[in-house]
Amino acid sequence: MPDQILFYLLGGLAVVASVLVIGQRNPIHSVLLLIASFAGLSGLYVLLQAPFVAVIQIIIYAGAIMVLFLFVVMLLNVGREDTDVDEQSPVFVHRVSMRVGALLAGLLVVELVWALASAGTLGGVFGPMSQAPPAVTSVRTIGHALFTDYAFAFEVTSILILVAMVGAVVLARREAK
Amino acid sequence: MVPLSQYLILSAILFVIGTLGVFVRRNLITILLSIEIMLNAVNLTFVAAGRAFGAVDGQIIVFFVMTVAAAEAAVGLAIVIALFRHRESLDPDAFTSLKW
Numbered sequence: 001m002p003d004q005i006l007f008y009l010l011g012g013l014a015v016v017a018s019v020l021v022i023g024q025r026n027p028i029h030s031v032l033l034l035i036a037s038f039a040g041l042s043g044l045y046v047l048l049q050a051p052f053v054a055v056i057q058i059i060i061y062a063g064a065i066m067v068l069f070l071f072v073v074m075l076l077n078v079g080r081e082d083t084d085v086d087e088q089s090p091v092f093v094h095r096v097s098m099r100v101g102a103l104l105a106g107l108l109v110v111e112l113v114w115a116l117a118s119a120g121t122l123g124g125v126f127g128p129m130s131q132a133p134p135a136v137t138s139v140r141t142i143g144h145a146l147f148t149d150y151a152f153a154f155e156v157t158s159i160l161i162l163v164a165m166v167g168a169v170v171l172a173r174r175e176a177k
Numbered sequence: 178m179v180p181l182s183q184y185l186i187l188s189a190i191l192f193v194i195g196t197l198g199v200f201v202r203r204n205l206i207t208i209l210l211s212i213e214i215m216l217n218a219v220n221l222t223f224v225a226a227g228r229a230f231g232a233v234d235g236q237i238i239v240f241f242v243m244t245v246a247a248a249e250a251a252v253g254l255a256i257v258i259a260l261f262r263h264r265e266s267l268d269p270d271a272f273t274s275l276k277w
Contacts, residue, residue: 003178003179004179007179007183011187014187014191015187015190015191015194018191018194018195018214019194021198021207021210021211021214022194022197022198022201022202022207022211024207027204027206027207030206030207030210031206031210034210034213034214037214037217038217041217041220041221044184044187044221044224045221045224047179048184048224048225048228049228050224050227050228050235050236052236053220053224053236053239053240056240056243057220057243060243060247061213061217061243061246064247065213065246065247065250068250068251068254069206069209069210069250069254072206072254072257072258073206075258076206076257076258076261076267078206078267098200098201101197101199101200101201102197102200102201104196104200105193105196105197105200106193108192108193108196109189109190109193112186112189112192112193113186113189116182116185116186116189117182119182133230133231134231135228135231136227136231136232136233136236141233142233142236142237142240145233145234145237146237146240150237150241153241157241157244160244160245160248161244161247161248163248164247164248164249164251164252165251167251167252167255168251168252168254168255169255171252171255171256171258171259172254172255172258172259174262
């Protein structure tokens with residue numbers, strides 16, 4: 001049962017923080033709340049006996065990606081959204097096109113919950129995890145799989161990062177007049 | 178142990194929050210943050226499924242998703258900076274023309 005309570009606490013933290021990320025006007029608050037959401041997810045990964053993922057979640061997401069976001073928010077120095085419509089209305093009340101989008105998102109949640117609920121009655125892997133196979137917790141096992149079975153994907157990733165780095169530098173560079 | 182279905186439902190909720198953010202918000206930075214929420218929802222699915230099947234692949238794919246997310250954030254934010262320089266705005270509706 002302590003597992004279940006922890007799950008609800010951490011899941012609730014992740015969901016509430018994510019909703020507040022969407023509901024904030026100030027981008028800096030959004031970024032900081034997203035870090036809280038990632039902390040909740042990191043706790044869930046520990047609960048799932050995946051400590052490696054939990055640690056890289058904190059180091060890479062909260063430590064690197066979110067700092068990049070924070071840096072850009074401060075660089076652009078935009079305190080609030082600058083359109084007239086946004087200033088006057090609450091965050092979730094908007095033009096018709098956005099209502100259609102919100103409706104589509106609502107339909108998506110209905111569909112996903114329905115699909116999962118109907119799969120849940122099937123039992124099997126969706127049943128209680130007490131009969132699940134032992135978890136892979138060792139970083140050694142993960143590293144072994146990463147450098148043997150997934151060696152090609154790993155190398156391609158390095159090219160991806162190089163391309164992203166060059167792309168970011170080229171895009172953000174000030175054009176010489 | 179918490180059943181897999183509960184993790185999948187939590188992941189679905191997070192994914193929908195991210196989708197809602199992309200649709201509803203009119204701020205490029207918040208839209209990029211919503212994309213990060215969606216990527217994290219998918220990560221949770223991978224880890225939970227990997228745990229349920231006792232497989233290492235779930236955690237390895239999360240590793241790759243995080244790498245792609247980092248690359249996406251770097252390029253996306255560079256585009257945001259370039260756009261902001263041209264229009265002094267973060268509203269996506271301000272960038273409707275391909276050339277100016």
